Amino acid sequence: MKDTIRGKVFCCGNNITAYQIIAQNRWNLGLNESELGKWAMEGACPEVLNVEYGFRDKGCSIIVAGEDFGGGGKSIEHPIAALQGAGIQLLLADSFSRYSFRNAINRGLPAISCPGISHFAKTGDELEAELKTGRIHNLTTGTEIQGVPLPDFVLAFAESGGMLAYYRNQAE
Protein backbone atom coordinates (compact mmCIF):
# COMPACT_ATOMS: atom_id res chain seq x y z
CA MET A 1 0.00 0.00 0.00
CA LYS A 2 1.28 3.40 -0.91
CA ASP A 3 1.47 5.81 2.00
CA THR A 4 0.22 8.61 -0.19
CA ILE A 5 -2.64 8.75 -2.65
CA ARG A 6 -2.78 11.43 -5.30
CA GLY A 7 -5.61 12.12 -7.70
CA LYS A 8 -8.35 14.28 -9.12
CA VAL A 9 -11.24 15.23 -6.89
CA PHE A 10 -14.96 14.82 -7.31
CA CYS A 11 -16.86 16.93 -4.78
CA CYS A 12 -20.31 16.08 -3.56
CA GLY A 13 -22.23 17.86 -0.84
CA ASN A 14 -23.69 16.89 2.52
CA ASN A 15 -25.84 13.84 3.19
CA ILE A 16 -25.06 11.82 0.09
CA THR A 17 -26.85 8.56 0.92
CA ALA A 18 -26.08 4.95 0.10
CA TYR A 19 -29.03 5.06 -2.31
CA GLN A 20 -27.47 7.97 -4.21
CA ILE A 21 -24.10 6.25 -4.47
CA ILE A 22 -25.68 3.14 -5.97
CA ALA A 23 -29.39 3.15 -6.75
CA GLN A 24 -31.60 0.46 -5.24
CA ASN A 25 -32.48 -0.91 -8.71
CA ARG A 26 -28.77 -1.84 -9.16
CA TRP A 27 -28.41 -3.81 -5.92
CA ASN A 28 -29.48 -7.01 -7.65
CA LEU A 29 -26.25 -6.92 -9.68
CA GLY A 30 -24.64 -8.60 -6.69
CA LEU A 31 -21.58 -7.52 -4.80
CA ASN A 32 -19.55 -7.14 -7.96
CA GLU A 33 -17.25 -4.11 -8.17
CA SER A 34 -16.98 -3.95 -11.93
CA GLU A 35 -20.73 -4.32 -12.51
CA LEU A 36 -21.73 -1.89 -9.76
CA GLY A 37 -18.98 0.49 -10.86
CA LYS A 38 -20.78 1.12 -14.14
CA TRP A 39 -23.58 2.83 -12.24
CA ALA A 40 -21.82 4.59 -9.37
CA MET A 41 -23.09 7.96 -8.14
CA GLU A 42 -26.16 7.99 -10.37
CA GLY A 43 -28.18 9.63 -7.62
CA ALA A 44 -25.54 12.18 -6.67
CA CYS A 45 -24.56 13.35 -10.11
CA PRO A 46 -27.55 13.88 -12.46
CA GLU A 47 -25.53 13.81 -15.70
CA VAL A 48 -24.43 10.20 -15.15
CA LEU A 49 -27.96 8.86 -14.57
CA ASN A 50 -28.38 5.81 -16.82
CA VAL A 51 -24.98 6.47 -18.42
CA GLU A 52 -22.86 3.32 -18.25
CA TYR A 53 -19.43 4.16 -16.77
CA GLY A 54 -20.63 7.78 -16.60
CA PHE A 55 -18.99 8.44 -13.26
CA ARG A 56 -15.84 6.40 -13.87
CA ASP A 57 -15.24 8.25 -17.12
CA LYS A 58 -14.97 11.55 -15.28
CA GLY A 59 -11.51 10.31 -14.31
CA CYS A 60 -11.74 11.25 -10.63
CA SER A 61 -10.11 8.98 -8.07
CA ILE A 62 -10.82 10.91 -4.84
CA ILE A 63 -14.24 11.72 -3.43
CA VAL A 64 -14.57 14.78 -1.23
CA ALA A 65 -17.87 14.82 0.63
CA GLY A 66 -19.61 16.85 3.30
CA GLU A 67 -21.36 15.44 6.37
CA ASP A 68 -22.64 11.88 6.76
CA PHE A 69 -21.28 10.46 3.52
CA GLY A 70 -22.99 7.17 2.69
CA GLY A 71 -25.82 7.63 5.18
CA GLY A 72 -29.36 6.31 5.04
CA GLY A 73 -28.70 3.45 7.43
CA LYS A 74 -27.91 0.78 4.86
CA SER A 75 -25.36 -1.77 5.99
CA ILE A 76 -24.82 -3.19 2.49
CA GLU A 77 -21.36 -3.04 0.92
CA HIS A 78 -22.65 -2.19 -2.56
CA PRO A 79 -22.04 1.59 -2.36
CA ILE A 80 -18.36 1.17 -1.50
CA ALA A 81 -17.97 -1.64 -4.06
CA ALA A 82 -19.53 0.64 -6.70
CA LEU A 83 -17.07 3.42 -5.93
CA GLN A 84 -14.16 0.97 -6.10
CA GLY A 85 -15.46 -0.30 -9.42
CA ALA A 86 -15.57 3.28 -10.70
CA GLY A 87 -11.90 3.86 -9.91
CA ILE A 88 -12.17 5.64 -6.57
CA GLN A 89 -9.04 5.16 -4.43
CA LEU A 90 -9.70 7.47 -1.50
CA LEU A 91 -12.69 8.89 0.38
CA LEU A 92 -12.44 12.17 2.24
CA ALA A 93 -15.41 13.63 4.12
CA ASP A 94 -16.34 16.06 6.86
CA SER A 95 -17.94 12.97 8.40
CA PHE A 96 -18.96 9.47 7.33
CA SER A 97 -21.98 7.40 8.18
CA ARG A 98 -20.94 4.51 10.38
CA TYR A 99 -21.75 1.89 7.75
CA SER A 100 -19.94 3.62 4.89
CA PHE A 101 -16.85 4.12 7.06
CA ARG A 102 -16.91 0.52 8.24
CA ASN A 103 -17.51 -0.85 4.76
CA ALA A 104 -14.73 1.30 3.32
CA ILE A 105 -12.29 -0.06 5.90
CA ASN A 106 -13.47 -3.65 5.43
CA ARG A 107 -13.23 -3.42 1.65
CA GLY A 108 -9.80 -1.83 1.74
CA LEU A 109 -10.77 1.62 0.48
CA PRO A 110 -8.97 4.26 2.60
CA ALA A 111 -11.44 6.74 4.12
CA ILE A 112 -10.20 9.77 6.06
CA SER A 113 -12.49 11.85 8.25
CA CYS A 114 -11.49 15.46 7.86
CA PRO A 115 -13.83 18.15 9.20
CA GLY A 116 -13.65 21.11 6.84
CA ILE A 117 -12.55 19.15 3.78
CA SER A 118 -15.76 19.98 1.87
CA HIS A 119 -14.68 23.65 1.75
CA PHE A 120 -11.05 22.82 1.08
CA ALA A 121 -11.33 21.38 -2.42
CA LYS A 122 -13.39 21.73 -5.59
CA THR A 123 -14.19 19.18 -8.27
CA GLY A 124 -11.19 18.93 -10.56
CA ASP A 125 -8.60 19.90 -7.93
CA GLU A 126 -5.56 17.68 -7.54
CA LEU A 127 -5.08 16.40 -3.98
CA GLU A 128 -2.42 14.35 -2.26
CA ALA A 129 -3.20 12.60 1.02
CA GLU A 130 -0.70 11.09 3.46
CA LEU A 131 -2.62 8.14 4.91
CA LYS A 132 -0.50 7.59 8.04
CA THR A 133 -0.44 11.21 9.14
CA GLY A 134 -3.82 12.35 7.80
CA ARG A 135 -2.17 15.37 6.11
CA ILE A 136 -3.97 16.41 2.94
CA HIS A 137 -2.39 18.75 0.38
CA ASN A 138 -4.37 20.58 -2.27
CA LEU A 139 -1.84 20.73 -5.09
CA THR A 140 -4.10 23.00 -7.15
CA THR A 141 -4.42 25.71 -4.50
CA GLY A 142 -1.24 25.01 -2.53
CA THR A 143 -3.08 24.63 0.79
CA GLU A 144 -3.09 21.94 3.51
CA ILE A 145 -5.58 20.47 5.95
CA GLN A 146 -5.30 17.89 8.73
CA GLY A 147 -7.54 14.82 8.72
CA VAL A 148 -7.72 11.89 11.15
CA PRO A 149 -4.73 9.57 10.56
CA LEU A 150 -5.54 5.99 9.56
CA PRO A 151 -4.59 3.33 12.12
CA ASP A 152 -2.23 0.53 11.12
CA PHE A 153 -4.94 -2.14 10.82
CA VAL A 154 -6.83 -0.03 8.31
CA LEU A 155 -3.67 0.31 6.21
CA ALA A 156 -3.06 -3.43 6.52
CA PHE A 157 -6.58 -4.17 5.27
CA ALA A 158 -6.11 -1.73 2.40
CA GLU A 159 -2.80 -3.29 1.46
CA SER A 160 -4.33 -6.77 1.32
CA GLY A 161 -7.39 -5.64 -0.63
CA GLY A 162 -9.80 -5.73 2.29
CA MET A 163 -10.47 -7.44 5.63
CA LEU A 164 -11.42 -10.82 4.14
CA ALA A 165 -8.33 -10.90 1.92
CA TYR A 166 -6.18 -9.87 4.90
CA TYR A 167 -7.64 -12.73 6.92
CA ARG A 168 -7.06 -15.19 4.05
CA ASN A 169 -3.41 -14.10 3.88
CA GLN A 170 -2.99 -14.47 7.65
CA ALA A 171 -4.58 -17.92 7.69
CA GLU A 172 -2.34 -19.29 4.96
Next chain:
Amino acid sequence: MGSTITEKILSRACGHTIHPGEIVDVAVDRLFINDFQGPIVFTQFESLNRKKIVHPERILMGLDHRVPPADVKSANNHVYIRNFCEKYGIENFTEIGRHGIGHQQMVEHFTRPGEVSLGTDSHATMYGGLGAFSCGITSSDAAMIMATGKLWLQVPRCIRLDITGELKRGVTAKDLSLAMIRLAPATFFNYKALEIGGDGVKKMSVSSRLVLANMAAEMNIKCCLIEADEKSLEFAGCTAEEAELIRPDSDAVYEKHFTLDASEVEPLLAFPHNADQVRPLREAAGLPVNQVFLGSCTNGRIEDIEQALEILDGRKVHRRVRLIVVPASQAILLEAVRKGYIEKLLMAGAAIMTPSCASCAGAGAGLIGDGERALATTNRNFRGRMGSKESEVFLGSAYAAAAAAVKGEICDPREFL
Protein backbone atom coordinates in the same frame (compact mmCIF):
# COMPACT_ATOMS: atom_id res chain seq x y z
CA MET B 1 -13.17 6.33 36.64
CA GLY B 2 -16.31 4.22 36.25
CA SER B 3 -17.69 2.46 33.22
CA THR B 4 -20.85 2.70 31.16
CA ILE B 5 -22.96 -0.37 30.33
CA THR B 6 -21.45 -0.40 26.84
CA GLU B 7 -17.90 -0.34 28.22
CA LYS B 8 -18.66 -3.12 30.70
CA ILE B 9 -20.12 -5.43 28.07
CA LEU B 10 -17.30 -4.79 25.61
CA SER B 11 -14.66 -5.20 28.33
CA ARG B 12 -16.11 -8.59 29.21
CA ALA B 13 -16.30 -9.57 25.54
CA CYS B 14 -12.69 -8.75 24.78
CA GLY B 15 -11.22 -9.84 28.10
CA HIS B 16 -9.67 -6.57 29.22
CA THR B 17 -10.74 -3.06 30.25
CA ILE B 18 -11.44 -0.90 27.26
CA HIS B 19 -11.91 2.82 26.64
CA PRO B 20 -13.84 4.94 24.15
CA GLY B 21 -12.09 5.39 20.83
CA GLU B 22 -10.12 2.15 21.17
CA ILE B 23 -10.44 -0.44 18.43
CA VAL B 24 -10.83 -3.91 19.90
CA ASP B 25 -11.50 -7.48 18.85
CA VAL B 26 -14.76 -8.50 20.45
CA ALA B 27 -16.06 -12.04 21.01
CA VAL B 28 -19.57 -12.16 19.58
CA ASP B 29 -22.29 -14.01 21.52
CA ARG B 30 -25.10 -13.90 18.94
CA LEU B 31 -25.24 -13.24 15.23
CA PHE B 32 -28.31 -12.63 13.11
CA ILE B 33 -28.18 -13.02 9.33
CA ASN B 34 -31.20 -12.27 7.13
CA ASP B 35 -32.20 -13.65 3.74
CA PHE B 36 -31.27 -10.44 1.93
CA GLN B 37 -27.65 -10.51 3.12
CA GLY B 38 -27.40 -14.28 3.70
CA PRO B 39 -26.22 -15.34 0.24
CA ILE B 40 -23.59 -12.56 0.22
CA VAL B 41 -22.38 -13.41 3.73
CA PHE B 42 -22.16 -17.12 2.91
CA THR B 43 -20.29 -16.50 -0.34
CA GLN B 44 -17.84 -14.29 1.55
CA PHE B 45 -17.47 -16.95 4.25
CA GLU B 46 -16.77 -19.63 1.67
CA SER B 47 -14.10 -17.38 0.11
CA LEU B 48 -12.21 -17.70 3.42
CA ASN B 49 -11.67 -21.45 2.86
CA ARG B 50 -12.71 -22.46 6.36
CA LYS B 51 -14.07 -25.94 6.86
CA LYS B 52 -16.18 -25.00 9.86
CA ILE B 53 -18.05 -22.14 11.45
CA VAL B 54 -16.53 -21.65 14.88
CA HIS B 55 -19.86 -21.26 16.71
CA PRO B 56 -22.80 -22.24 14.50
CA GLU B 57 -25.02 -22.41 17.62
CA ARG B 58 -24.61 -18.65 18.11
CA ILE B 59 -26.10 -17.87 14.70
CA LEU B 60 -29.73 -17.27 13.84
CA MET B 61 -30.43 -17.38 10.13
CA GLY B 62 -33.82 -15.81 9.52
CA LEU B 63 -35.93 -15.60 6.40
CA ASP B 64 -37.79 -12.30 6.64
CA HIS B 65 -37.30 -9.95 3.70
CA ARG B 66 -38.76 -12.18 1.01
CA VAL B 67 -41.12 -14.71 2.58
CA PRO B 68 -42.61 -16.62 1.04
CA PRO B 69 -40.56 -15.78 -2.05
CA ALA B 70 -42.51 -14.10 -4.85
CA ASP B 71 -39.79 -14.39 -7.50
CA VAL B 72 -37.44 -17.16 -8.59
CA LYS B 73 -34.27 -15.26 -7.64
CA SER B 74 -35.43 -15.04 -4.02
CA ALA B 75 -36.51 -18.68 -4.07
CA ASN B 76 -33.05 -19.66 -5.29
CA ASN B 77 -31.43 -17.53 -2.60
CA HIS B 78 -33.47 -19.44 -0.05
CA VAL B 79 -32.33 -22.74 -1.58
CA TYR B 80 -28.71 -21.63 -1.21
CA ILE B 81 -29.33 -20.52 2.38
CA ARG B 82 -31.02 -23.82 3.35
CA ASN B 83 -28.23 -25.89 1.84
CA PHE B 84 -25.56 -23.77 3.51
CA CYS B 85 -27.21 -24.07 6.93
CA GLU B 86 -27.47 -27.83 6.50
CA LYS B 87 -23.85 -28.14 5.41
CA TYR B 88 -22.38 -25.99 8.19
CA GLY B 89 -24.71 -27.01 11.01
CA ILE B 90 -26.63 -23.77 11.54
CA GLU B 91 -29.59 -25.19 13.42
CA ASN B 92 -31.29 -21.90 14.23
CA PHE B 93 -32.59 -21.53 10.70
CA THR B 94 -36.13 -20.21 10.78
CA GLU B 95 -37.90 -22.05 7.99
CA ILE B 96 -41.10 -20.62 6.57
CA GLY B 97 -43.85 -21.61 8.97
CA ARG B 98 -41.55 -21.07 11.94
CA HIS B 99 -40.43 -17.69 10.70
CA GLY B 100 -40.71 -14.07 11.68
CA ILE B 101 -38.87 -10.82 11.30
CA GLY B 102 -35.36 -11.79 12.33
CA HIS B 103 -34.95 -8.96 14.83
CA GLN B 104 -38.07 -10.14 16.62
CA GLN B 105 -36.82 -13.72 16.63
CA MET B 106 -33.48 -12.54 18.03
CA VAL B 107 -35.27 -11.22 21.12
CA GLU B 108 -37.70 -14.14 21.43
CA HIS B 109 -35.57 -16.42 23.61
CA PHE B 110 -32.24 -16.06 21.77
CA THR B 111 -30.39 -12.89 22.79
CA ARG B 112 -29.87 -12.35 26.51
CA PRO B 113 -29.20 -9.18 28.50
CA GLY B 114 -25.50 -8.34 28.68
CA GLU B 115 -24.51 -10.16 25.50
CA VAL B 116 -22.85 -8.89 22.35
CA SER B 117 -25.54 -9.56 19.77
CA LEU B 118 -25.03 -8.31 16.21
CA GLY B 119 -27.02 -8.53 13.00
CA THR B 120 -26.61 -7.86 9.29
CA ASP B 121 -29.30 -5.20 9.24
CA SER B 122 -29.42 -1.71 10.66
CA HIS B 123 -32.31 -2.32 13.04
CA ALA B 124 -30.26 -4.88 14.95
CA THR B 125 -30.03 -2.02 17.45
CA MET B 126 -33.34 -3.40 18.74
CA TYR B 127 -31.74 -6.14 20.87
CA GLY B 128 -30.39 -3.28 23.01
CA GLY B 129 -33.93 -3.06 24.34
CA LEU B 130 -33.05 -6.21 26.29
CA GLY B 131 -29.82 -4.69 27.60
CA ALA B 132 -27.53 -6.31 25.02
CA PHE B 133 -24.78 -4.52 23.10
CA SER B 134 -26.20 -4.73 19.62
CA CYS B 135 -25.64 -2.98 16.34
CA GLY B 136 -25.91 -3.55 12.64
CA ILE B 137 -22.91 -5.00 10.85
CA THR B 138 -21.98 -5.63 7.24
CA SER B 139 -21.81 -8.89 5.30
CA SER B 140 -17.99 -9.12 5.52
CA ASP B 141 -18.29 -8.62 9.27
CA ALA B 142 -20.70 -11.54 9.56
CA ALA B 143 -18.38 -13.73 7.48
CA MET B 144 -15.48 -12.87 9.81
CA ILE B 145 -17.55 -13.71 12.89
CA MET B 146 -18.43 -17.06 11.36
CA ALA B 147 -14.76 -17.78 10.68
CA THR B 148 -13.25 -16.44 13.92
CA GLY B 149 -16.03 -15.79 16.44
CA LYS B 150 -14.75 -12.24 16.73
CA LEU B 151 -15.09 -8.83 15.14
CA TRP B 152 -13.22 -5.51 15.30
CA LEU B 153 -15.24 -2.71 16.82
CA GLN B 154 -14.45 0.81 17.89
CA VAL B 155 -15.55 1.49 21.46
CA PRO B 156 -18.13 4.27 21.18
CA ARG B 157 -18.50 7.29 23.42
CA CYS B 158 -21.75 7.15 25.39
CA ILE B 159 -24.71 9.46 25.75
CA ARG B 160 -27.11 9.01 28.66
CA LEU B 161 -30.86 9.49 28.39
CA ASP B 162 -33.04 9.39 31.49
CA ILE B 163 -36.73 8.95 30.93
CA THR B 164 -38.97 10.27 33.68
CA GLY B 165 -42.73 10.29 34.04
CA GLU B 166 -45.30 8.06 32.41
CA LEU B 167 -46.81 8.18 28.94
CA LYS B 168 -50.30 9.61 28.82
CA ARG B 169 -53.22 7.66 27.41
CA GLY B 170 -53.09 7.44 23.62
CA VAL B 171 -49.34 8.10 23.57
CA THR B 172 -46.92 5.19 23.07
CA ALA B 173 -43.26 4.28 23.02
CA LYS B 174 -43.34 5.09 19.30
CA ASP B 175 -44.19 8.70 20.06
CA LEU B 176 -41.48 8.72 22.72
CA SER B 177 -38.98 7.33 20.22
CA LEU B 178 -39.85 10.14 17.80
CA ALA B 179 -39.34 12.62 20.64
CA MET B 180 -35.91 11.03 21.16
CA ILE B 181 -35.00 11.66 17.52
CA ARG B 182 -35.70 15.36 18.12
CA LEU B 183 -33.16 15.60 20.96
CA ALA B 184 -30.30 16.60 18.68
CA PRO B 185 -29.36 16.54 14.99
CA ALA B 186 -28.46 13.05 13.77
CA THR B 187 -24.85 14.10 13.16
CA PHE B 188 -24.51 14.56 16.93
CA PHE B 189 -25.18 10.88 17.63
CA ASN B 190 -23.07 9.41 14.82
CA TYR B 191 -20.86 6.50 16.11
CA LYS B 192 -22.12 6.99 19.67
CA ALA B 193 -23.85 4.66 22.12
CA LEU B 194 -27.10 5.76 23.68
CA GLU B 195 -27.83 4.34 27.12
CA ILE B 196 -31.35 4.73 28.45
CA GLY B 197 -32.52 4.42 32.03
CA GLY B 198 -34.70 6.15 34.56
CA ASP B 199 -38.03 5.49 36.25
CA GLY B 200 -39.96 6.12 33.06
CA VAL B 201 -38.26 3.30 31.21
CA LYS B 202 -38.48 0.92 34.18
CA LYS B 203 -42.25 1.20 34.04
CA MET B 204 -42.35 0.43 30.32
CA SER B 205 -42.99 -3.04 28.94
CA VAL B 206 -40.10 -4.78 27.18
CA SER B 207 -42.08 -4.52 23.97
CA SER B 208 -42.07 -0.72 24.35
CA ARG B 209 -38.36 -0.68 25.17
CA LEU B 210 -37.71 -2.59 21.96
CA VAL B 211 -39.48 0.21 20.06
CA LEU B 212 -37.07 2.76 21.53
CA ALA B 213 -33.99 0.70 20.72
CA ASN B 214 -35.28 -0.04 17.23
CA MET B 215 -36.03 3.59 16.37
CA ALA B 216 -32.75 4.71 17.89
CA ALA B 217 -31.20 3.47 14.62
CA GLU B 218 -32.80 6.53 13.02
CA MET B 219 -30.76 8.80 15.31
CA ASN B 220 -27.60 7.53 13.59
CA ILE B 221 -26.35 5.98 16.81
CA LYS B 222 -24.15 2.90 16.81
CA CYS B 223 -26.11 1.14 19.53
CA CYS B 224 -28.77 1.77 22.12
CA LEU B 225 -28.74 0.04 25.49
CA ILE B 226 -31.67 0.05 27.84
CA GLU B 227 -30.99 -0.96 31.43
CA ALA B 228 -32.17 -4.54 31.85
CA ASP B 229 -34.25 -5.79 34.79
CA GLU B 230 -36.47 -8.69 35.83
CA LYS B 231 -38.89 -7.90 33.00
CA SER B 232 -36.05 -8.23 30.48
CA LEU B 233 -35.11 -11.64 31.88
CA GLU B 234 -38.68 -12.85 31.69
CA PHE B 235 -39.04 -11.65 28.10
CA ALA B 236 -35.71 -13.21 27.09
CA GLY B 237 -36.70 -16.47 28.80
CA CYS B 238 -33.65 -16.76 31.02
CA THR B 239 -32.73 -16.56 34.69
CA ALA B 240 -30.54 -14.02 36.47
CA GLU B 241 -27.79 -16.68 36.51
CA GLU B 242 -27.92 -17.01 32.73
CA ALA B 243 -27.66 -13.31 31.95
CA GLU B 244 -26.03 -10.15 33.19
CA LEU B 245 -28.13 -7.25 34.42
CA ILE B 246 -25.52 -4.56 33.99
CA ARG B 247 -25.74 -1.10 35.54
CA PRO B 248 -23.43 1.79 34.78
CA ASP B 249 -21.08 2.86 37.57
CA SER B 250 -22.14 5.99 39.41
CA ASP B 251 -19.05 7.76 38.08
CA ALA B 252 -19.37 6.43 34.52
CA VAL B 253 -18.38 9.02 31.94
CA TYR B 254 -21.08 10.16 29.56
CA GLU B 255 -20.40 12.75 26.91
CA LYS B 256 -23.81 14.29 27.46
CA HIS B 257 -26.93 13.71 29.56
CA PHE B 258 -30.46 14.16 28.25
CA THR B 259 -33.75 13.85 30.11
CA LEU B 260 -37.15 13.26 28.55
CA ASP B 261 -40.36 13.53 30.54
CA ALA B 262 -42.65 10.90 29.02
CA SER B 263 -45.73 12.60 30.44
CA GLU B 264 -45.05 15.64 28.25
CA VAL B 265 -44.97 13.70 24.98
CA GLU B 266 -47.97 14.11 22.68
CA PRO B 267 -48.85 12.00 19.63
CA LEU B 268 -46.11 12.60 17.05
CA LEU B 269 -45.47 11.61 13.46
CA ALA B 270 -42.38 11.51 11.28
CA PHE B 271 -43.41 13.40 8.17
CA PRO B 272 -42.18 12.52 4.68
CA HIS B 273 -39.46 11.83 3.66
CA ASN B 274 -37.23 11.15 6.66
CA ALA B 275 -37.65 9.79 10.16
CA ASP B 276 -36.09 12.96 11.56
CA GLN B 277 -38.95 15.10 10.22
CA VAL B 278 -40.78 14.76 13.53
CA ARG B 279 -43.76 17.04 14.17
CA PRO B 280 -46.93 16.90 16.28
CA LEU B 281 -49.52 14.59 14.72
CA ARG B 282 -52.10 17.40 14.85
CA GLU B 283 -50.19 19.28 12.12
CA ALA B 284 -51.09 16.48 9.68
CA ALA B 285 -54.68 16.07 10.87
CA GLY B 286 -57.16 15.84 8.00
CA LEU B 287 -54.75 14.45 5.41
CA PRO B 288 -56.46 11.47 3.71
CA VAL B 289 -54.62 8.14 3.71
CA ASN B 290 -54.86 5.27 1.22
CA GLN B 291 -53.04 2.61 3.20
CA VAL B 292 -52.36 1.96 6.85
CA PHE B 293 -49.60 -0.48 7.74
CA LEU B 294 -49.45 -2.05 11.20
CA GLY B 295 -46.39 -4.24 11.54
CA SER B 296 -42.56 -4.34 11.20
CA CYS B 297 -39.84 -5.06 13.75
CA THR B 298 -40.66 -1.68 15.28
CA ASN B 299 -44.37 -2.14 15.98
CA GLY B 300 -45.58 -5.61 15.01
CA ARG B 301 -45.95 -7.09 18.48
CA ILE B 302 -48.98 -8.05 20.58
CA GLU B 303 -48.85 -4.76 22.46
CA ASP B 304 -49.24 -2.89 19.15
CA ILE B 305 -52.13 -5.07 18.01
CA GLU B 306 -53.82 -4.54 21.37
CA GLN B 307 -53.42 -0.77 21.07
CA ALA B 308 -54.85 -0.83 17.55
CA LEU B 309 -57.81 -2.93 18.71
CA GLU B 310 -58.68 -0.42 21.40
CA ILE B 311 -59.78 1.68 18.43
CA LEU B 312 -60.63 -0.94 15.78
CA ASP B 313 -62.65 -3.35 17.90
CA GLY B 314 -66.29 -2.90 16.89
CA ARG B 315 -65.44 -0.30 14.22
CA LYS B 316 -64.82 -0.62 10.48
CA VAL B 317 -61.84 0.37 8.38
CA HIS B 318 -62.82 3.36 6.22
CA ARG B 319 -64.04 2.31 2.76
CA ARG B 320 -61.21 4.14 0.96
CA VAL B 321 -58.45 2.66 3.15
CA ARG B 322 -56.53 -0.62 3.06
CA LEU B 323 -55.39 -1.68 6.52
CA ILE B 324 -52.55 -4.20 6.31
CA VAL B 325 -51.54 -5.97 9.51
CA VAL B 326 -48.32 -7.97 9.64
CA PRO B 327 -47.54 -9.61 12.99
CA ALA B 328 -43.77 -9.64 13.50
CA SER B 329 -43.44 -13.38 14.07
CA GLN B 330 -45.33 -16.64 13.96
CA ALA B 331 -45.30 -16.69 17.77
CA ILE B 332 -47.03 -13.30 17.82
CA LEU B 333 -49.51 -14.35 15.13
CA LEU B 334 -50.38 -17.48 17.11
CA GLU B 335 -50.88 -15.46 20.29
CA ALA B 336 -53.08 -13.00 18.38
CA VAL B 337 -55.16 -15.88 17.05
CA ARG B 338 -55.53 -17.45 20.49
CA LYS B 339 -56.58 -14.16 22.04
CA GLY B 340 -59.19 -13.58 19.36
CA TYR B 341 -57.40 -10.49 18.01
CA ILE B 342 -57.16 -11.74 14.44
CA GLU B 343 -60.91 -12.29 14.31
CA LYS B 344 -61.50 -8.74 15.52
CA LEU B 345 -59.09 -7.35 12.95
CA LEU B 346 -60.79 -9.31 10.18
CA MET B 347 -64.19 -8.11 11.36
CA ALA B 348 -62.92 -4.54 11.12
CA GLY B 349 -61.85 -5.15 7.53
CA ALA B 350 -58.08 -5.59 7.87
CA ALA B 351 -55.89 -7.70 5.59
CA ILE B 352 -53.60 -9.99 7.58
CA MET B 353 -50.25 -10.99 6.09
CA THR B 354 -47.81 -13.70 7.09
CA PRO B 355 -45.01 -12.37 9.31
CA SER B 356 -42.27 -10.64 7.28
CA CYS B 357 -40.71 -7.25 6.66
CA ALA B 358 -43.44 -6.91 3.98
CA SER B 359 -43.45 -3.48 2.31
CA CYS B 360 -41.53 -1.77 5.13
CA ALA B 361 -38.29 -2.06 3.15
CA GLY B 362 -40.00 -1.87 -0.23
CA ALA B 363 -39.05 -5.48 -0.96
CA GLY B 364 -42.22 -7.33 -0.02
CA ALA B 365 -45.91 -7.19 -0.74
CA GLY B 366 -48.03 -4.19 0.23
CA LEU B 367 -46.44 -1.45 -1.87
CA ILE B 368 -48.20 1.85 -2.50
CA GLY B 369 -48.64 3.56 -5.86
CA ASP B 370 -48.25 6.99 -7.42
CA GLY B 371 -49.84 9.80 -5.45
CA GLU B 372 -50.74 7.56 -2.51
CA ARG B 373 -50.22 8.31 1.15
CA ALA B 374 -49.64 5.78 3.91
CA LEU B 375 -49.50 5.94 7.66
CA ALA B 376 -47.18 3.18 8.84
CA THR B 377 -45.88 1.96 12.19
CA THR B 378 -42.53 1.20 10.52
CA ASN B 379 -39.18 2.88 11.09
CA ARG B 380 -38.24 4.55 7.79
CA ASN B 381 -40.01 6.73 5.26
CA PHE B 382 -37.41 7.71 2.68
CA ARG B 383 -38.93 8.72 -0.63
CA GLY B 384 -40.04 5.53 -2.38
CA ARG B 385 -39.24 3.30 0.60
CA MET B 386 -42.72 1.70 0.60
CA GLY B 387 -43.29 1.77 -3.16
CA SER B 388 -43.69 4.60 -5.63
CA LYS B 389 -41.30 7.54 -5.53
CA GLU B 390 -44.45 9.63 -5.94
CA SER B 391 -45.94 8.39 -2.68
CA GLU B 392 -45.50 9.54 0.89
CA VAL B 393 -45.29 7.74 4.21
CA PHE B 394 -45.95 9.11 7.69
CA LEU B 395 -44.55 7.13 10.61
CA GLY B 396 -46.56 6.84 13.80
CA SER B 397 -47.88 4.66 16.60
CA ALA B 398 -50.34 1.78 16.44
CA TYR B 399 -52.99 4.11 17.88
CA ALA B 400 -52.34 6.69 15.16
CA ALA B 401 -52.49 3.91 12.55
CA ALA B 402 -55.78 2.50 13.79
CA ALA B 403 -57.37 5.95 14.06
CA ALA B 404 -56.35 6.84 10.49
CA ALA B 405 -57.65 3.49 9.25
CA VAL B 406 -61.08 4.15 10.74
CA LYS B 407 -61.39 7.81 9.85
CA GLY B 408 -59.73 7.61 6.42
CA GLU B 409 -57.47 10.49 7.35
CA ILE B 410 -54.76 11.29 9.83
CA CYS B 411 -56.37 12.21 13.14
CA ASP B 412 -55.62 12.34 16.84
CA PRO B 413 -56.18 8.79 18.13
CA ARG B 414 -57.39 10.15 21.44
CA GLU B 415 -60.65 11.04 19.65
CA PHE B 416 -61.44 7.32 19.77
CA LEU B 417 -60.09 6.41 23.20
